Amino acid sequence: MVSCSSPGLTGLPGGGYPQKVMSTIPSSPSSSPSRPATAVILAAGRGTRMRSEHPKVMHPLAGRPMLRHLLDNAEQVFDRIVVVIGPGMEEVAALAAPHVAVVQADRLGTAHAALQAQAYFGTGDVAVLYGDNPLITAQTMRDLLACRRLPGVGLALLAMRPANPGRYGRVVTQGDEVVRIVEWADATPDERAIDLCNAGVLCADAHDFRRWLDAVRNDNAQGEYYLGDVVTQAVADGVGVRAVVAAEDELRGINSRAELAVAEASVQQRLRHAAMEKGVTLVAPDTVFLCADTVLAPDVVIHPHVVFGPGVTVERDVEVRSFSHLEGCVVRHGALIGPYARLRPGSDVGAHAHVGNFVELKATTLGEGAKANHLTYLGNAQVGARSNIGAGTITCNYDGVFKHTTIIGEGSFVGSDSILVAPVTLGAGTLTAAGSVITDDVPDDAMAFGRVKQENRAGYARTFRDRLKAAKERG
Numbered sequence: 451m452v453s454c455s456s457p458g459l460t461g462l463p464g465g466g467y468p469q470k471v472m473s474t475i476p477s478s479p480s481s482s483p484s485r486p487a488t489a490v491i492l493a494a495g496r497g498t499r500m501r502s503e504h505p506k507v508m509h510p511l512a513g514r515p516m517l518r519h520l521l522d523n524a525e526q527v528f529d530r531i532v533v534v535i536g537p538g539m540e541e542v543a544a545l546a547a548p549h550v551a552v553v554q555a556d557r558l559g560t561a562h563a564a565l566q567a568q569a570y571f572g573t574g575d576v577a578v579l580y581g582d583n584p585l586i587t588a589q590t591m592r593d594l595l596a597c598r599r600l601p602g603v604g605l606a607l608l609a610m611r612p613a614n615p616g617r618y619g620r621v622v623t624q625g626d627e628v629v630r631i632v633e634w635a636d637a638t639p640d641e642r643a644i645d646l647c648n649a650g651v652l653c654a655d656a657h658d659f660r661r662w663l664d665a666v667r668n669d670n671a672q673g674e675y676y677l678g679d680v681v682t683q684a685v686a687d688g689v690g691v692r693a694v695v696a697a698e699d700e701l702r703g704i705n706s707r708a709e710l711a712v713a714e715a716s717v718q719q720r721l722r723h724a725a726m727e728k729g730v731t732l733v734a735p736d737t738v739f740l741c742a743d744t745v746l747a748p749d750v751v752i753h754p755h756v757v758f759g760p761g762v763t764v765e766r767d768v769e770v771r772s773f774s775h776l777e778g779c780v781v782r783h784g785a786l787i788g789p790y791a792r793l794r795p796g797s798d799v800g801a802h803a804h805v806g807n808f809v810e811l812k813a814t815t816l817g818e819g820a821k822a823n824h825l826t827y828l829g830n831a832q833v834g835a836r837s838n839i840g841a842g843t844i845t846c847n848y849d850g851v852f853k854h855t856t857i858i859g860e861g862s863f864v865g866s867d868s869i870l871v872a873p874v875t876l877g878a879g880t881l882t883a884a885g886s887v888i889t890d891d892v893p894d895d896a897m898a899f900g901r902v903k904q905e906n907r908a909g910y911a912r913t914f915r916d917r918l919k920a921a922k923e924r925g
Contacts, residue, residue, distance in 0.1 A: 454597035454606070454694050486574035487595055488656070489528040490567045493517055493546075493581030494536035494554045499706045505535075505542050507581035509710055512717045513741035513760040516584035516704060517545055519717075524579065526588040527595065532567040533581070559674030560650075561666040568663070571656035575599070578652050578677060583703045585713060586651070590696045597694045598653045604689030605658075605681065608651040612698040618647035619678065621693055628691040631678045646693070649701040652680055658689070717742070753789070761795065779811075782818070800835065813853075817860065829853070831870075834860030834878060842867040859894065868900075 497506025507517035517533075524531055533546040534554050543551040550570055554563045564578045575598055579586065590608070598606035607628065609621050617634040620641050631648050632641050654662070662683035666675045684691050699716045703709070721740040722732055729748030732738050737754040745763040746752070752770050759777025764770070768781050771788030778795025781787060784802040791805045796813030799805055803816045806823035814828045817835035822828060824841035830853050831845050843864050845856040856870045859878030864870070866884045876882065877894035886900030 454593065454600065454692050485599070486529040486572055487527070488530040488532065488570060488572050488574065488576045489524045489591075490564055490576060490578045491517070491520060491524070491531065491533045491581050492560060492563045492578065493533050493542055494539070494557060494563055495582060496536065497582070497705070500710075501707070505539050506704070507542060507584075508545070509704075511584065511710070511714055511742070512721060514743065515545055516713075517542065517581045519584040519742065520579060520581060520586065521546065521549070523586060523588040523591060527591040528577070529574070530570060530572060532570045534563045534566050559668065559672075560677040561663055561675035561679060564677055565663045568660050571660060573656055575653055576656045576659045580650060580703065582705065583650065583701065585700050585702070585716065586696070587700055590694070590700055593696075594651065594653050594694050597692050600692070602690040603692050604654060604687070605684040605691045606653045607681065607691070607693050608649040608701060609646050609693040609695050610649055610698045610701045611645050611695065612647055612702075615645055615647050620644040621646040621648055623693070626692060628681065628693050629685060631681050633678075646695070648678065649696070650677065650703075652677060654680070654684070658684070747783075756788075828856075830872065831856040831858065833858045834862060836860060837862040837864070839864045840866035840868060840884065844869055846871045
């Protein structure tokens with residue numbers, strides 16, 4: 451899966467300057483006290499190419515900020531995590547909590563950014579990761595640490611063999627050893643022919659890392675301190691440098707909206723594959739979009755063109771039909787959703803309940819076996835077990851300032867085109883006549899009529915039409 455014998459990596463950060471600490475809450479205790487490991491995540495980039503007012507690492511992948519993906523995996527591997535942020539990035543610091551966040555006041559390059567976290571390197575191994583490279587798996591992080599801890603290996607790095615190496619930095623090797631990283635612009639034709647490319651992630655002993663970062667210089671066209679120069683420092687010290695080769699999908703960086711879209715496609719493929727491996731049927735996998743936190747139980751069937759927003763849990767034997775959108779909800783076992791259904795945050799669909807076409811639920815509990823099969827809006831409602839909601843029913847839950855609750859008891863039947871003006875309670879076993887406007891509570895087992903009494907006028911339709919025709923002829 452990952453090899454520590456083939457080399458690979460380039461471009462990183464450097465420098466050594468004062469730091470501002472945003473948070474000093476430690477990460478979880480070390481799982482290997484004899485050799486603790488620290489991850490430094492560089493997240494100070496403004497993401498100019500994103501054309502956004504938001505920090506780059508806050509842009510979502512599968513409904514979750516890209517930094518959160520990286521943190522989730524790093525938390526499985528490292529004993530301490532430090533996130534380097536830019537000035538004014540309080541939202542990034544909040545997302546990183548409870549991990550330490552330090553501020554890179556001046557953006558002078560990746561090596562300079564890494565050095566801002568040196569006070570938290572500790573005495574074990576340190577890996578420098580990138581917040582805009584969020585798809586590295588926990589296993590690849592473990593492989594990087596394992597490679598670094600091999601006898602004779604002082605520096606380990608991540609590399610890849612992309613389908614299109616393009617302008618990536620190339621990893622130059624002799625046998626299993628990395629001898630240098632060469633940027634594409636500086637590479638010879640022979641070096642550009644190398645297919646092993648730098649991913650920018652480094653791992654070394656904390657003491658060595660500090661020393662190498664301090665030695666990085668900024669004598670380049672950009673005047674910046676580059677983390678990739680640490681490789682040169684390590685080689686010059688006679689330290690063994692090895693590369694861990696991982697999949698391109700894990701190591702691709704995200705610097706633009708187009709690259710964000712490519713990464714989203716990669717994440718979706720992972721999520722779909724994982725769901726199917728756990729026993730979920732995706733009838734047309736490429737048309738189903740999941741969130742990183744979507745929970746689908748075995749024997750769930752998802753039809754084409756279904757979208758899951760954040761916070762969805764679906765229990766066993768649920769069927770979700772096409773063109774449905776679910777977010778912030780729970781669907782209990784055996785329920786049927788869609789087609790063309792929308793479940794909004796706060797909704798809880800009971801076991802064997804039905805939510806049909808063009809039905810929307812918001813902050814609503816639909817009891818076991820209850821049905822709302824057509825053209826219905828239920829907001830801030832509690833619907834009892836086995837109740838039936840007729841087509842065209844709506845709960846009027848909002849008065850322009852406050853949201854109000856509608857309660858429908860068990861075994862009730864709400865007739866088509868009923869308007870339930872909250873706050874209102876329909877007792878158990880009630881029946882609401884079609885076309886009713888219900889403004890008062892309905893006792894158990896009562897039938898409510900809330901419509902104007904019908905009046906039939908004999909012959910009036912013909913008289914009315916004749917009058918209209920005459921008016922038309924007069925012009």
